[in-house]
Amino acid sequence: MILIRQTSRRIILITMSILLVSLYKGYGQSALIVNLALLDGVELRPSNVLNYDILNNTGKSQDVMVKGTLLYRHSTLRASYTYRTSLSPGTNRMSIDKARELNWVFSDNALKELFFEYGKLPQGTYEYCVSVTPVTNQLENPLDDVIDECIYQTVSDLFLINLVSPENDAKIAEYNPMLNWAVNYPFASQLTYRLRVAELKKGQNNENAINRNNPIFEDKQVTATGLIYPPTAKPLIVYQPYVWTVDAYYKGILLGGAEVWRFIIVEDSLLKEYNAVQSYYDFAGHYGETRITGIGELRLKYVSDKMNDSLSVKIMDENNKETKIPQPLIGMHNGDNFFVIPLYEKVRLSHGKHYFLQLANKDQKTFIIPFKYLNPLFVE
Secondary structure, three states: OHHHHHHHHHHHHHHHHHHHHHHHHHHHHOOEEEEOHHHOOOOOOOOOOOOOEEEEOOOOOEEEEEEEEEEEOOOOOEEEEEEEEEEOOEEEEOOHHHOEEEEEEEOOHHHHHHHHHHOOOOOEEEEEEEEEEEEOOOOOOEOOOOEEEEEEEEEOOOOOEEEEEOOOOEEEOOOOOEEEEEEOOOOHHHEEEEEEEEEOOOOOOHHHHHHHOOOOEEEEEEOOOEEEOOOOOOOOOOOOOEEEEEEEEEOOEEEEEOOOEEEEEOOHHHHHHOOOOOOOEEOOOOOOOOOEEEEOEEEEEEEEOOOOEEEEEEEEEOOOOEEOOOOOEEEEOOEEEEEEEEOOOOOOOOOOOEEEEEEEOOOOOEEEEEEEEEOHHHOO
């Protein structure tokens, strides 16, 4: 019985020791806590870069070494700082005034100028981390325990560079248009610009076209806020949609970019030739051939005397070659049916060309509708 009691006491003592060690370690890990919540979603500037809290749970004042690191993804741009400070028990709101011997290091002198002289950071996504290391009073050396916290931010100054002309979706007659933009940076005179023009292909939006297609014209050293499309560049083609945008740089560092706009070159006569208002064409009740005009779409009316009718749809060119369409079968109900067949950016048709729309109902009655296709970009 005595042996059992001593063994039990030994087990209890060992268990208590393990618990105390665990508690001590857990206490040590949470003794200092960095809270960057005040900077989450806020662009860093010299005036706010130290606006964060450090929670001191040690119950006594603590000397610490603080290090902040700003690192851009997929880039060599980075900056860091170190300073010493004394933390009181509880929550400590950091600021420039509390930082002793604040020392900054930048990977690029232009980044340093941009940050301190103009209060700006380059475009892109960066990681901002703050670490706190306790310092011993005797040796004046940091201890091994390091507490850190990180946040991620994205800088995208989309509205500090505004395209002016040609305006978005503009229809122009010039083969060498003047491309203009405006800049809202107070230090615009210190910037250079990269101008890009690219083709817009079927199925692409503006952003996809400028990012995926090779530019037909690019100038990386524009110093003014406008440039005439040069005669030496690849000639612009009538009916071909183009996209363009501008990026701003400060001494080689990307600062921001504009939206992507599109324009197209057309002849003046084409803009006035057609009426863009289209009515629904009743092909089933029409006798004799009538060629209709489809400006980006075909609006049709069909009267059915069946409860569950449908129309199969085909588009043929003048050489009897079929062009694929997204919805080759359209359901119909009894009575009047008004429906639209979308063509623009859905079907590969050429502006100003003639085609045939072939419709067949469930009784295999066929309707042939000749039409002329017009790209809505070319029509006012």
